[in-house]
Amino acid sequence: MQQVMEIKNLVKKFGSFTAVNGIDMTLHEGVCLGLLGPNGAGKTTTIEILEGIAEPTSGSILFNGHAIDKSFRETAGIMFQSTALQEFITVQETLELFGKFYQRTLPLAELADKCALGDFMSKDTRQLSGGQRQRLLLAIALVNDPAILFLDEPTTGLDPQSRRNFWQLIRDIKQQNKTILLTTHYMEEAYELCDEIAIMDHGDIIARGTPKQLLAEHFNSMILQLPAADIDVNQLPLPFNYLQHNDEIEIESQDINATLQVLLAHHINLENLKIRNHTLDDLFLKLTGHELRA
């Protein structure tokens, strides 16, 4: 795969606070890279520097071998975490407005079709629902048919149905071999959409790889989940690692059969037992010591 963007020793400081602490990263053509991290991890600062919106304190960013400059904006598509749009104009007028900014643009009909905007092109942007609005913002990001697409928490605030509809749009865009850098709070979203993920914390990238690689690398066990009411952990200390989440006990096990035998030997009710693989949430918790949404 061809290397599209190369980031070396990127640093961003705000006074004495270091938001991005010397990260190195490469983005390859047609790959969707997910940048994960809690609030304050430095992912939005990183993505804004890569978009050319913010200036780094130090470090270099090469796009197709050249340092990024103003011409980079012609080839980049950007969807910010939160964007207000000019009021009193329709969806179609908004897309026409942004289309005029670029030398190369997609036909409006194609754009409307791609982002499922066809039914409300004449609607005032103030009257759009959350999902419709996010689709419009995605269409704006795609208006110049970008080679690289930056999506900063694109589904935050959407209901589950709208989020899944949005994921399908991203999958369709991925089919066109576009490079995507996506930040998200949602592990499921990262797992569904990203070919690779990079986990950020305190301005550093602390892990990078495909979701499967990372999970295999950091876990060789499974999780057994039982209602907390079925086990009194104070009366009956368990001989393995466990965590209590509200009304649920999670037991980490490398040998399911052996663990089940221990539980049965202690006459624990297994009627509500669930067994699952580790998720990216577990990985994040293990790597950073706190939950992703903290």
Next chain:
Amino acid sequence: MSIRRFLAVLKARNYEFIRDKSALGWNFLFPILIVMGFAFAFSDNTLDTFKVGIYGDQDQATSEHPFFTSRHIKFVTVDDLKSSIVKVERHQLDMLFDLNQHRYWINNQSPNGYILERVLLGSQLINGEQPASSVADMVQFAKTQVSGKEIRYVDWLLPGVLAMNIMFSALFGVGYVIVRYRKNGVLKRLKATPLSAGEFLLAQVISRLGLVMVITIIVFIGTSLLLDVPMYGSYFNLLLIFVLGSISVISIGLLIAARTASEEFAGGILNLISWPMMFLSGVWFSLEGIHPWFQKLALIFPLTHLISGARAIMLDGAGFLEILPYLASLTIMSLVLLAIGALTFRWE
């Protein structure tokens, strides 16, 4: 500079303004309400006092003729005879004396002028018949009669109200809106495109300029027809001074909006500028009577030059050369303010 991008922003901004019915309606309604309200309030002249201009030494006048000791007449010293004669023609002065040439002027259409002339003649008589012996050698003034239509307060007010409407529309329609764009992220989104700050700012200036000029012209035509407001000068000159005045006030809006992201702060600054500018630039009252320091201070406001120039054109029939100082002041102010605003502008 891309004309395509500039026109796209201009078009979108115009749509935004035109479709915002409440803002658009208020921009028309506000000046009309002010002018009509004042036209009604000052429709009778019962509050008028007799106003006599004196060209020359007022103390000398008192010793030369008993008329100048009459009570309930306001005597004002004038510096320029020519412009004062025009004021008699416009009914802004009821009578004018030149003490050097012993002449006086009255307007043959002015009731106040007629009464004052009777007072002048009467003050020379005893028992209304014979000249008083003590004043037999008093100075005799030669009469000159002029004519001209009265300049009512509303006629004098209209250029000021039009300018004031331009000021509020420009300051808040550009300054406040750009700050709002910055605060809610519109500017950040535009920054991520190839649109340059110059293209964006120019579109804001031209959009607002076009809109305030359309509104000003419509309000001017409407009020002129309704109130029969006089226009003695050139319409082209009037348009020119309104265009330059609008650009200079829009430039102040741009300057205020160059960096701040706080609507509250911007609102405070806009009020801090607009209210003194409105009161000191002569929208409501003439600056002739105020302290010289304030007269000097008023010159820093573009509105002062805009209103003075517009009144000179409309009411005195001033030509291009006569309004040139106002045009030059407005041009310099616009260029300086626009340059500083553009250089200090930040998208975020």
